[in-house]
Amino acid sequence: xxxxxxTQEYSFNEEYVRMYGVMPREVTFIVTEACNxxxxxxxxxxxxxxxxxxxxxKRCVDVLFEEDARNSEYINSHDAHGIILDFIGGExxxxxxxxxKIVDYFLDKAIKLxxxxxTQYMISMSTNGTLYFEHNxxxxxxxxxxxxxxxxxxxxxxxxxxxxxx
Numbered sequence: 001x002x003x004x005x006x007t008q009e010y011s012f013n014e015e016y017v018r019m020y021g022v023m024p025r026e027v028t029f030i031v032t033e034a035c036n037x038x039x040x041x042x043x044x045x046x047x048x049x050x051x052x053x054x055x056x057x058k059r060c061v062d063v064l065f066e067e068d069a070r071n072s073e074y075i076n077s078h079d080a081h082g083i084i085l086d087f088i089g090g091e092x093x094x095x096x097x098x099x100x101k102i103v104d105y106f107l108d109k110a111i112k113l114x115x116x117x118x119t120q121y122m123i124s125m126s127t128n129g130t131l132y133f134e135h136n137x138x139x140x141x142x143x144x145x146x147x148x149x150x151x152x153x154x155x156x157x158x159x160x161x162x163x164x165x166x
Contacts, residue, residue, distance in 0.1 A: 024082030
C-alpha cells in the first residue's frame with residue numbers, strides 16, 4: 001500500500017490551489033549544520049557537525065499530526081490540506097539516510113491514520129549538489145520520484161561559482 005502513495009506523481013501547483021483554495025503548509029527540518037563546502041557567502045559561519053537527532057524529527061512529525069487532529073489555527077484540514085517536508089542544512093545530502101528515515105516515519109504514520117497527507121505531500125531539498133550521484137542519494141531520489149523537488153545552488157557563471165566555493 002505504501003508504494004502506491006510513493007509512486008504517484010504529484011505537485012502543488014495552480015491547479016491544486018484552484019481545487020483546494022490554499023497552498024500547502026511547509027515544514028522545514030534543518031537536518032545538519034555540517035557541509036562539505038566552505039562557500040564564502042555562507043550565512044552559517046559557525047558550522048559544526050551537529051545532526052538533528054531522529055527523536056527530534058519524529059516528535060516534530062508527531063506534533064504536526066496532533067495539531068492537525070485538534071484543528072489548530074495553523075495546521076488544519078483547510079489551511080494545511082497538503083504538506084511539504086523541506087530538508088536543509090548545512091548540506092542535507094550528508095544526512096540522506098536520516099532524511100529517508102524521517103520521510104518513512106511520516107508516511108507510515110499518515111497511512112496508519114488514513115490521513116490526507118498520505119497522498120497530499122511533497123519533499124523539498126536545497127543542496128549544493130556535489131553529493132547527488134552518491135548511491136544512497138540516488139536510492140532516495142528513485143524511491144521518492146514524482147514527490148521530490150531538489151533545488152541546487154549555483155553561484156553565477158563558472159568563474160564566480162568556483163571562486164565562492166572552497
